[in-house]
Amino acid sequence: MYREHVSPWCYSHYHLPTQALTATQSDSQIFKKFRQLCGRTGLLPASHMILGSLIKTRDHPIASGAFGDVWEGIYAGNRVAIKSLRVYRDDDVRKARKLFCKEVVMWRKISHPNIVPLLGVSEAPAPISMVSEWMPNGDVRSYVEKNPEVSRLQLLLDISRGLSFLHSHEIVHGDLKGANILVDKSGRARINDFGLTIIASLNCTETSASSGGTYRWMAPELLGLEQNPNKRCLPTPQSDAFALGMVAIEVFTGQVPFPELTRPFAVTKKLVDGERPPRPPKASKLGLSNELWAAVQSLWAQEPGDRPPLDTFVDLLERVNPDMGLLEELKEFDANSDEHIAKLDYMLQYGDNALFGMREDESLVLIELFDRVGLHSTPSPPCSDMPRF
Structure with a gap:
């Protein structure tokens, strides 16, 4: 399954050791061994590499962070994002490569x-870079600022579903924030940059609480370093849940948590002391009900074990707006999901007459969906049966 050529950018004197895999081992066990192997050797299979011409379309990066720089590019005729790995210290280069390979294999x-799809890895143009689909609407916070009419509930549901999916595969994001959540051409939120926190930490000369400006989203257990400076707390699904609550603030306000505070210490002290952002005053009109606000606050519990499972939060979001769950069912109905969703949106605006011109199976599915949300769904007679005047 995973017997593939080694990536050409890897050191030639490395060789992937062969390991006997029994027929009884599951795909997940085989993949786990494969991922561990890539992490130990710092090598990737050819299927994970970008082959062909990859061109940067700008002279300067469009964004920079603790991990590296992000460039706009073209690959196979399509716009892509190129995120290059940046490591300052020579003794960290090999370590970074191994961590990089281990995380890339999972993301791929x-x-x-x-989840933002990863297309592959490239070494040209240098340095080593990840290439992903281009998200034309930017990050979620800038998106809601430019498009105040968008459904904040839908965006939050998108993010929660993506994070819940990662956790179901035992993947911790570790750096969830609005800047790492992008919006695709259809206006759906997609999580980006998961699993890269450890690599980014190689470049940090300060404590993790102040690295990369992520302290506003960090759970208290990740911030209380003064209690035991020699003990490093790693991100967990529970700390991801805490960060999701902070992302909810961004989605409903278009601002970072605690926007009035500019000093990192002031923010971290509030979080460690148990203080949380106040309820946005105008967010109720955007869907932040009392029930949902209580759920967001539960994600901020001081003790990690007191934070609810993400599935519970997703269920609540689907319950406060049932149409969301129906739209997801509609997406599963046919490969042409974007077309179906557009038709459903049209029907919500124009009613039964929108059924004209649809295939019978499409029409029946949409009628059933309408019946379930209590809307009139009996299609009007076709034009040929209408009386003429």
Whole structure:
């Protein structure tokens, strides 16, 4: 399954050791061994590499962070994002490569509508870079600022589903924030940059609480370093849940948590002391009900074990707006999901007459969906049966 050529950018004196895999081992066990192997050797199979011409279309990066720089590019005629690895210290280069390979293998395997797809890895142009689909609407915070009419509930549901999916595969994001959540051409939120926190930490000369500006989203257990400076707390699904609550603030306000505070210490002290962002005053009109606000607050519990499972949060979001769950069912109905969703949106605006011109199976599915949300769904007679005047 995983016997593939080694990536040409890897050191030639490395060789992937062969390991006997029994027929009884599951695909997940085989993949786990494969991922561990890539992490130990710092090598990738050829199927994970970008082959062909990859061109940067700008002279300067469009964004920079603790991990590296992000460039706009063209690959196979399509716009792509190129995220290059940046490591300052020579003794960290090999370590970074191994961590990079281990995380890339996982990201390449993931497929979910709320996760940014990774196309592959490239070494040209240098340095080593990840290439992903271009998200034309930018990050979620800038998106809601430019498009105040968008459904904040839908965006939050997208993000929650993506994060829940990662956790179901034992993947911790570790750096969830609005800047790492992008919006695709259809206006759906997609999680980006998961699993890269450890690599980014190689470049940090300060404590993890102040690295990369992520302290506003970090759970208290990740911030209380003064209690034991020699103990490093790693991100967990529970700390991801805490960060999701902070992302909810971004989605409903278009601002970072605690926007009035500019000093990192002031923010971290509030979080460690148990203080949380206040309820946005105008967010109720955008869907932040009392029930949902209580759920967001539960994600901020001081003790990690007191935070609810993400599935519970997703269920609540689907319950407060049932149409969301129906739209997801509609997406599963046919490969042409974007077309179906557009038709459903049209029907919500124009009613039964929108059924004209649809295939019978499409029409029946949409009628059933309408019946379930309590809307009139009996199609009007076709034009040929209408009386003429």
